[in-house]
Amino acid sequence: MKVLLVNPPVRKKMQPQEIPIGLGLIAAVAKQEGQQLSFLDLNVHRPSLQIAAQEIAIDDYDVIGIGGLSSQYQDIRNILPVCRQIHPDALIVAGGGFVTYMPDKMLRLRPEIDIIVIGEGEETWRDLLKAAPKKDFSGVKGIAYRNEEGKVIYTEPRPLIPDLDTLPYPAYDLMEIDTYAENYDLCYSEESLHSKRKLCIISERGCPRQCTFCTHNGASRWDMLVSVGKEKVLKLDEEYGFQQIARFTSAEYTLKHMQYLYEKYDCGYIYLTDENLTSNRKRTTELCNLMIENDTPSKIHWGTAGDTASVNDELISLMKKAGCTFISFGGESGSDKVLKYDIQKGTTRKNNQDCVDIMKRQGMEPVMTFMLGNPHEDVNDILETTDFFVKNNIACDPFICTPYPGTKLYLDYEQQILEQFDQRLAEVKKLPKGSIDNELIQQWKDNALDKFLGSLDDADVLSAHVSQVFNHHDLLGLKALMFAHDIPRILKVAHMRNWPHDKKWNEHCPDCSAKNEINELRKVNEALFTPTAATGESDQI
Template sequence: MKVLLINPPDFHMIKTNFPDELEGEEKAGYNPPLGLLYVASYALSHTDFEIEVLDTQVEELTYADIEKEIVRRNPDVVGIQTMTFTLIDVMMVARIVKKADPKTIIVLGGPHVNIYPEESIEQVEIDFLILGEGEVPFTELLNGLNRNDDLSLIKGLVFKKDGKLVNTGSRPLIDNLDELPHPARSLVPVEKYWSVLARSNPVTTIMTSRGCPYKCIFCDRPHLGKSFRFRSAKNVVDEMEECIQMGIAEFILYDDTFTVNRQRVLDICAEIVSRKLKIFWDVRARVNLIDLEMMEKMKSAGCDRIHFGVESGNNEILKVLKKGITLNQVETAFQAARKAGLTTLAYFMLGNPFETREQILETIGFSRKIRPDFVHISLTSPFPATELYKLGLERGIIKRDYWKEFAENPSADFLPPLWEENLNRDELFEMLRLAYKKFYFRPTYIFQQILKTGSWNEFKRKAKAGLKMFKI
């Protein structure tokens, strides 16, 4: 059996909450499709099938190119990574596959199908859905198809049988993540993955844990499973060493919250130092789960950047979002990060429930007060399967179930909802542009960035970014 796992293009990616002037056509980098590489690795270690991965994004393939690849590879089963934001491209790839050979079995997995299983399986091109973590059910599906088994006995599947929907039910999450084989990076061109923020390309992503124990109302993680599980320090650093042998020395740790388990963070740092690994890495962390000692240990082990979700510069809005942090904790974390010598990125959201223009201005001021190296500011968009989306429907802020309609009929002219309560869409984008100008158009900030520039290429990247800012 020949199996092809596809990371679809993002030509029609839905962009909801960022100024068009800042989007541009230039990429900020490419990350490997880590989920597909985990699925591929598990399938390779539990079957004798031929498994391939096609990352259409990093290969910069057109639809015509994708069709040629499908015909050339002639797979029996195609698995497609599926997110709501790339659903149009997912379906276009599925149609290309069925056009090449209608007998090819198409399997979708990913966040979107977990949120909208019925709408997804009703798409005529789709044969199976994988619910939950994909490694085990996808591999069992392959074996079941090969042996002509009763597929209804495999937990974590959705499919149609005799015109009726069959949902085999959920299966337990993988408890011991150390038992999973490391992602099959050999199946993709590792040298092509890069980041505009990286000190050393190529880069790769690593997931050292799964799940998130927090309940932010704008996030879909509570719907997809709050169970927090983590890998051992040895297992994580073993994977890093494998990557170094492939020519990779910079890592993006993609955990939702890397610092939940303090001792494990210290253990990972100690393991990196004891093995004398010369690497760079960045993490995402909560301001209330980190301290100066931890950040100093991280820095000594090669951590270069830390991303903090701040969201708002108003304590009342943070409570509305159920963020579980305070502004004092934010200020303390950013001060400690500067002392530890870490580059910081702060993420903010404007246009939250009950938020006024004055509170948005507080957030804009706070973004400057805490002095991050970079900010990413977006408009709050209620995404499917979040408490925020449910609240919007209940209060009439969102007039109808837009995301469900999109799942049923993916359309390129789809306009996702914003939280238009005290400000309308135009006013929200006006505030968003103001926020970027207030942060980046400061003589002191511009001078500091020039002083921190370490190479001609870095200077060119920053200059291009600056020119984009002048458009807003």
């Protein structure tokens, strides 16, 4: 069969940087199955829709696959109708984060899609390619599709891949490696900044930290609980073994992958885009020791991400010796209240501080990200985070807490999110039940969802918010003041907006300081000019 894979644009405000690893793996599977494969990367060149249509029309394709994150939906929804118009008989398959958590809704929103792949795609894609000639997909695990009557059918859920070492490398030969490597902006260390060629790989799926703002594209037990339900996950446990929260490729597989990129593509710096490599200390130690044994640091430097509670001096020292030059940590907040109740990361402010101190002791610059706009975060929590910036001299433009589909935040605040894109949904709640036709309300919800998905980008861009304290304007203003380390102006805004702040901030607060000074002057003045009981005249002291 003739198969076309389409990689939609991502992070269009920046040059194309990270190679499409996920779609590259799907391409590698198609090659293993002997398909006639074309790979259209709309991210690397960012053509107009008209030019993209010309590329899509080059051949007569039997199967078209498109995948991406929710933040890529704004372009995906434009590309899909073009694919359907040019290839009316092609089987259009969609996968990735933008469909995994809401297959039924996405099939309504985007009728061009024939089949949705739920969660991990490699083995499902392989089975779909085998089933495509006969067009009988009932035996393919892990998909949703419409039957002849238009009803959405869910097949048996697919278990997670137990051994990630069985996966092929992404089909690098189909990618424009030079463009991605040239644009890759890793400015977190001298080595990452100046390396001639930089690329990224993934050696972890899932994460043991279950932050309320995060998803794992269906590749974790927690994601499966959302996408297929607890009962089916427990059944998968019984039949296939426990569905893991986090899985890693072996140290040997990971190092061979890095060596392959070095030898084949002259890649001297590799970013392991794992969500939390340091969470598995045993495996991280094994990987670092293997790198040292193979003299990897003399050829390849690398960076990765971790969490603040999992590192110590010994681990960071070993990682540095193995060629690691930076680690990005999600500090998220300087407030223990927010970390515990809103984010539920399982880390504390002390963990964050200890991590900064450890990195400095080991001669590595701390790289840490933070956010604002968590549901119950108030101005005191904002001040705690800004205070953390000030005390550690951290230059951080915080993200805005964004409720991406599939996150606990989205599940908990879906109604509030949709109301931000259609005020009618807020108004109809005030009416008696049944006042408005349910089908009409569902249309409003679908349209609001489409607008919400179309607004998504990186978390530094405001889309919907879930704050129960601040509005859109508050969040944008506070974001700028946090970046500027401007605690006094945050406190001044607090007084303007009638947000009560704790007494511990009084000494930094211009309003409180001014009021205290005036009160002291008034007391002095009253003491100096106190009227006497006899004459009623001031008795100056």
